[in-house]
Amino acid sequence: MVEGGEVLYQTKNAPEYSDLNSNSVFDDKQTGERWLVSSVHDKKRSLLIWVGLNDFERKMGVRVLIASLFIFLFLIFALAITLILRGVNYGFRPLKELARQVDGISMKRLEPITMNDVPSELVAAVKAINDLLCRLSSSLEKERVFLDFAAHEMRTPIAALKAQIQSYVASGEYHYSPKMKNIENAAHRIEMLSDQLLEWARVQSSNCMGANMVDVTEIVRQVVGDLIYQERIDIERVDIDIFPPEAFNVLANPSQIEIVVRNLIDNAVKYNDKQKARVRVSCYQLDSSFQIIIEDNGPGVDDAYLEDITKHFFRISPADQKGTGLGLSVVAEIIELNHGELQFGRSSGLSGLSVQVSLPMASRE
Numbered sequence: 093m094v095e096g097g098e099v100l101y102q103t104k105n106a107p108e109y110s111d112l113n114s115n116s117v118f119d120d121k122q123t124g125e126r127w128l129v130s131s132v133h134d135k136k137r138s139l140l141i142w143v144g145l146n147d148f149e150r151k152m153g154v155r156v157l158i159a160s161l162f163i164f165l166f167l168i169f170a171l172a173i174t175l176i177l178r179g180v181n182y183g184f185r186p187l188k189e190l191a192r193q194v195d196g197i198s199m200k201r202l203e204p205i206t207m208n209d210v211p212s213e214l215v216a217a218v219k220a221i222n223d224l225l226c227r228l229s230s231s232l233e234k235e236r237v238f239l240d241f242a243a244h245e246m247r248t249p250i251a252a253l254k255a256q257i258q259s260y261v262a263s264g265e266y267h268y269s270p271k272m273k274n275i276e277n278a279a280h281r282i283e284m285l286s287d288q289l290l291e292w293a294r295v296q297s298s299n300c301m302g303a304n305m306v307d308v309t310e311i312v313r314q315v316v317g318d319l320i321y322q323e324r325i326d327i328e329r330v331d332i333d334i335f336p337p338e339a340f341n342v343l344a345n346p347s348q349i350e351i352v353v354r355n356l357i358d359n360a361v362k363y364n365d366k367q368k369a370r371v372r373v374s375c376y377q378l379d380s381s382f383q384i385i386i387e388d389n390g391p392g393v394d395d396a397y398l399e400d401i402t403k404h405f406f407r408i409s410p411a412d413q414k415g416t417g418l419g420l421s422v423v424a425e426i427i428e429l430n431h432g433e434l435q436f437g438r439s440s441g442l443s444g445l446s447v448q449v450s451l452p453m454a455s456r457e
Contacts, residue, residue: 106142106144125146125147125148126147127144127145127147128145128147129142129143129144129145186207186210186211186214190207190214190218193205193207197225202225202228202229202232203225205218205222236293240290240293242289244290246285246286247283247286251283253279254276254279254280254283257272257279260272261276285418288355288418288419288422289418291351291355291418291422295348295351295422295425295426295429303343303344303345304345305341305343306341306342306343306344306346307339307340307341308340308341308342308344308349308353308375308382309334309336309337309338309340309375310339311346311349311350311353312334312353312357314350315354315357316332318354319357319358324362325357325361329367329368329369330361330364330369330371331370331371332370332371332372332373333370333371333372333373335372335373335374340375340377342377342382343453344382344453345430348429348430349384351423352384352427353373353384353386355419355422355423356384356386356423356447356449357371357373357386358419359419359420360386360388360390360445361388363390363391364390364444365391366390369388369390370388370389371386371387372385372386372388372441372442373386374387378450380452380453381432381450381451381452382450382451383448383449383450384448384449384451385446385447385448386446386447386449387439387445387446387447388439388444388445389439389442389443389444390445391444392438392439392443392444393408393436393445401420401436402420402421402423402424403421404417405421406421423449427449427451430452431452432451433449433450434447434448434450435447435448435450436448
């Protein structure tokens with residue numbers, strides 16, 4: 093600020109007044125800095141005001157301005173992306189809910205999809221899925237009814253055939269030939285198949301889902317007694333140990349426990365190649381689940397077959413005529429139905445096959 097040729101005020105870093113000229117850009121002779129200046133002249137008061145920025149301050153100001161602009165644009169961009177993502181997520185909520193319900197559909201749970209405020213774009217898809225589930229459920233129900241009916245109808249002629257064979261053998265009129273023995277074995281296998289088809293139908297039926305307080309040890313005893321009565325267990329050749337010998341009460345489905353125990357004990361005896369077969373049935377409770385372990389002193393199962401033995405009609409040897417190939421399938425179905433675990437291994441005590449069944453304790457609701 094200059095008045096009448098006299099400097100009234102200047103900043104510390106300002107160049108000397110004598111160096112200033114009328115140009116907007118000049119170089120300071122003392123510091124060598126380049127300045128960008130502008131002046132205002134009040135002729136009445138002979139007042140001259142010079143305002144200037146050196147090159148460093150000018151460039152720094154530009155950098156600060158650009159940085160501030162980038163920060164502002166970044167914040168605007170981040171806010172826009174956030175709002176867009178929230179909007180897209182909100183718009184996709186019905187689709188995510190539909191995907192969640194479709195993911196929960198299984199052969200055991202074919203309930204129709206129920207959604208509130210379905211967007212018009214999804215109404216046709218939801219209706220098509222529900223129609224498909226309805227047709228599939230109806231088809232499976234017809235299959236179960238047919239299976240149940242067929243298994244029941246098979247029992248009458250099978251019983252008549254076995255009665256005729258036993259009457260033929262008991263009469264003593266004819267020689268009991270190997271061919272007759274084969275006929276008797278075939279009738280026995282058909283009877284086993286019908287029984288396991290009935291078991292399969294019972295497992296698939298909703299009537300099999302009720303839970304009661306049951307004594308697992310007593311169920312094991314009843315199963316062993318039934319197998320002895322049906323001549324599937326020869327008491328002269330088979331020893332069965334039950335642990336614990338006293339009552340072992342759990343809240344579970346008695347029909348399913350009976351099916352699991354009967355199939356596993358029947359297999360342990362049927363495929364045992366020892367002259368004196370031993371089977372051990374152990375029951376334990378672990379927190380909210382209980383375990384049934386069935387071990388035998390038979391040949392066991394090679395590790396290569398462990399993943400396949402629960403498949404329908406699977407046999408380790410094609411020439412095997414002892415079973416139907418459905419027993420372990422039914423057991424695995426029950427375990428899966430109850431969200432349990434089925435494990436196979438080698439028995440440490442008896443050196444044969446060890447089958448461990450773990451099932452969650454049912455609730456009283």
